[in-house]
Amino acid sequence: DVKVTQSSRYLVKRTGEKVFLECVQDMDHENMFWYRQDPGLGLRLIYFSYDVKMKEKGDIPEGYSVSREKKERFSLILESASTNQTSMYLCASSLLPGQTDGYTFGSGTRLTVV
Amino acid sequence: AQTVTQSQPEMSVQEAETVTLSCTYDTSESDYYLFWYKQPPSRQMILVIRQEAYKQQNATENRFSVNFQKAAKSFSLKISDSQLGDAAMYFCAYRGRGGSEKLVFGKGMKLTVNP
Numbered sequence: 001d002v003k004v005t006q007s008s009r010y011l012v013k014r015t016g017e018k019v020f021l022e023c024v025q026d027m028d029h030e031n032m033f034w035y036r037q038d039p040g041l042g043l044r045l046i047y048f049s050y051d052v053k054m055k056e057k058g059d060i061p062e063g064y065s066v067s068r069e070k071k072e073r074f075s076l077i078l079e080s081a082s083t084n085q086t087s088m089y090l091c092a093s094s095l096l097p098g099q100t101d102g103y104t105f106g107s108g109t110r111l112t113v114v
Numbered sequence: 115a116q117t118v119t120q121s122q123p124e125m126s127v128q129e130a131e132t133v134t135l136s137c138t139y140d141t142s143e144s145d146y147y148l149f150w151y152k153q154p155p156s157r158q159m160i161l162v163i164r165q166e167a168y169k170q171q172n173a174t175e176n177r178f179s180v181n182f183q184k185a186a187k188s189f190s191l192k193i194s195d196s197q198l199g200d201a202a203m204y205f206c207a208y209r210g211r212g213g214s215e216k217l218v219f220g221k222g223m224k225l226t227v228n229p
Contacts, residue, residue: 033216040123042205042221058216090159092217102149102207103217105159 003027006091006106013113019078021109023091030095032074033103034058034066037088049074081113116141118208120220127196128228134181135191135223137206145211148182148189153203153222162204165189167211193225201227 007022025032031050035043035058045058047066055066063085067075074093078085088110092103117140127133139148150162165173165182172180177194193200206220 035219040221042120043217043219045216045218048216088157092159102147102151102161102164102209103159108157 004091004093004104004106006089006109008109009107011109011111013078013081013111015082015113017078017081017113019081019111019113021076021078021089021091021111023074023076023106024072025074025093025104026072027093027104028071029093029104030071031093032068033092033094034064034074034076035090035092036060037090037108043090046076081111083113085111086113087111116143116208116210116218118206118218118220120204120206120223122223123221124224124226126226126228127193129196129198131196132192132194133196133225135193135204135206135225137189137191137220139187139189139206139208141187141208141210143210147209147211148180149207149209149217150178150180150189150191151205151207151219152200153205154199154201159205163191196227198227198229201225 004025033048034046037043049055049068065077090108091106094103119138146167148165152160152162163175179192181190203222205222207217209217
């Protein structure tokens with residue numbers, strides 16, 4: 001089975017810190033995604049990547065950046081964490097365009113910014 | 115832009131009963147995919163069922179089936195013989211077929227299963 005691993009299940013950071021959320025997938029998937037999940041708002045796309053060193057903004061990219069130096073790894077970066085970035089962050093991956101199985105998700109990182 | 119609407123934030127069902135979760139979407143595309151995902155307390159999002167818009171036949175997966183009404187842009191999920199393990203958040207999602215790989219999610223619905 002495809003596995004998407006997020007490095008931390010829970011994370012507590014201070015306001016202003018630079019935060020890295022790491023995601024690794026083990027099945028050579030082309031596409032990787034970062035979502036944040038908030039109660040009553042569902043999942044909102046932050047950034048996604050179709051290939052190494054490629055990235056595209058999602059619906060809520062402000063305050064975030066990403067890095068994809070290797071195909072299997074997609075990092076989400078909070079340059080200066082703020083309390084309104086307290087949320088659940090979900091990473092996902094999928095195969096080439098046209099593949100119909102939706103996404104494979106990681107187990108999420110619950111980030112608290114204090 | 116495509117949107118997905120789940121109008122009921124919470125529902126409950128008795129064990130062994132049947133429950134239907136509703137979802138509507140808005141799109142100008144004619145070909146696309148629709149999905150239902152389940153997120154139990156473990157937080158792992160699990161694909162429950164998918165439907166390809168060009169297929170008229172409704173998808174089924176064991177106790178899970180959909181009622182896909184393309185003209186009405188409706189995609190409801192029916193869970194038969196509900197089990198305690200079905201308790202979770204359920205998300206409806208849309209993905210276009212025209213090369214975009216982005217999944218657009220609804221806001222989710224919490225399903226409680228009562229013993």
